[in-house]
Amino acid sequence: MATVVLMPFQDNLMKTINVLLASADRRTNNLIQTLVLDVCYNRAAVNCVQTGRVDELLARGSRACFDLVIVGPGHLVAEPSRRSKVVSTAEVAQAVGTIKLHSPVPIIAVAVSAEDEFPLLQAGADGVLGLPFSGDALRAEVVRLLPLPPPVNEPQPGRGSLTAFLVRGLQLLKNA
Numbered sequence: 001m002a003t004v005v006l007m008p009f010q011d012n013l014m015k016t017i018n019v020l021l022a023s024a025d026r027r028t029n030n031l032i033q034t035l036v037l038d039v040c041y042n043r044a045a046v047n048c049v050q051t052g053r054v055d056e057l058l059a060r061g062s063r064a065c066f067d068l069v070i071v072g073p074g075h076l077v078a079e080p081s082r083r084s085k086v087v088s089t090a091e092v093a094q095a096v097g098t099i100k101l102h103s104p105v106p107i108i109a110v111a112v113s114a115e116d117e118f119p120l121l122q123a124g125a126d127g128v129l130g131l132p133f134s135g136d137a138l139r140a141e142v143v144r145l146l147p148l149p150p151p152v153n154e155p156q157p158g159r160g161s162l163t164a165f166l167v168r169g170l171q172l173l174k175n176a
Contacts, residue, residue, distance in 0.1 A: 014043075014044060014045055014149075014152060015043075015044040015045070015148075015149050016044060016045045016046075016047055017036075017040055017044045017045070017046050017047070017067045017068065017146060017148075018047045018049070018065055018066045018067050018068075019036055019046060019047065019048045019049070019066065019067065019068045019069070019070065020049050020051070020057070020060055020061055020066045020068070020069045020070070020105075021033065021048055021049070021050045021051075021070050022050075022051050022052070022054075022056075022057040022061075022069065022070070022071040022072065022076060023050075023052060023070075023071070023072035023075040023076065023110075024052025024053070024075050024076060024077050025052075025072065025075040028072055028075055028110075028111070028133075029050055031133075031135070032070055032072075032110065032138065033046075033048050035135050035138050035139055035142070036048070036068075036070070036138075036142055038139065039139050039142045039143055039146075039148070040142075040146075040148065042151040042152050043148045043149055043150070043151050043152070044148060044149065049066075052075070052076065052077055053076065053077055053078065053079055054076045054077070054078060054079070054087045054091055054092060054095055055078070055079040057069075057071060057076065057092075057095050057099075058095040058098055058099065061095070061099035061103070061105065061107075062098060062099050062102040062103060063102075063103065064102070064103045064105070066103070066105050067105065067106075067146060068105065068106055068107075068108070068142065068145065068146055069099065069105050069106070069107045069108070070107075070108045070109075070110060070138075071092065071096070071107065071108070071109050071110070071125075072109075072110050072111050073087075073089055073092040073109055073111075073112055073116060073120065074111060074112070074113070075111070076092060089116040089119055089120070090119065092109075092120070093119040093120050093122070093123035094123065096109070096120060096123040096124055096125050097123040097124050099124075100123070100124035106126040106127075106145035106146070107124065107125045107126055107127075108125070108126065108127040108128075108129065108138070108141050108142070108145065109125045109127070109128045109129065110129045110133060110138060111129070111130075111131055111133045112128050112129065112130055112131065113130070113131055114130060114131075117130060126141075126145055127141040127144070127145065129141065
């Protein structure tokens, strides 16, 4: 279990979005975190808690502290005490249904095969994104399900700012 805090331009007035990401695949996690951060950029700070186990998904997701749960059903593993490490879609759907009983948190299932979409929707998932994985579809679901504040205005780089200096230097190198 890892906790990753992704924070765009931070301001005391900026809202924090708490996301539970349930997938044991590191590459998928990195991609999903990047996409969520992209959607929330300049609107909210993102606190992402990760788990790769279905039992931790159920335990953590049932708490009312998350604004969004994103689950990769095909990338979850069983608890260590279980002989079989394979987790069925029925187990993930049961976890989703239990979470929805305890909390109104929106749940998005990603990279789901066509035959597994209906059980997850029936269990209460608010969005089910099929295969192949689509970053644009995930962005659209996050925007649809999260009440994001309007963008925070970033200060424009002034004549003496470091950003302006670096941009000017890159332009000079490019033109050389």
